[in-house]
Amino acid sequence: AARPNRDLKERKGDDIAHRAMRASINRPPTPDPDEEPEKELTLQEMINIKLIESGEKEKLMELLRERLIECGWRDEMKALCRAYARKKGRNNVTVDDLVHVITPKGRASVPDSVKAELLQRIRSFLISVPL
Secondary structure (H helix, E strand, O other), X not given: OOOHHXXXXXXXXXXXXXXXXXXXXXXXXXXXXXXXXXXXXXHHHHHHHHHHHHOHHHHHHHHHXXXXXXXXXXXXXXXXXXXXHHHHOHHHOOHHHHHHHHHHHHHHOOOHHHHHHHHHHHHHHHHHOOO
């Protein structure tokens, strides 16, 4: 049979221990959901938001696509992917494999003129929009 008085005392002891642990200096206080500080946005995040909201980011992406096709970069990347797939065997290559292998080469081979044009467009945008 259960001993009701003893169980009650044990539960009170557990409750006291639990409260002491909650107030421990070794444990950071649990933040109150009503007191959550607003996360400060970085300048990069603010710029990205402005680019997206204005539609400028999509325009820049389209310009980048056009320039990379015009200069032959896209065809180079396709050729690298095909060569890698032939080397490894078509059935042994995943998209993740291709991305992992090709991305460093692709980033390094974007022509400086394309980078400069995009950078100039971004600068012009930033001058025209208040942050």
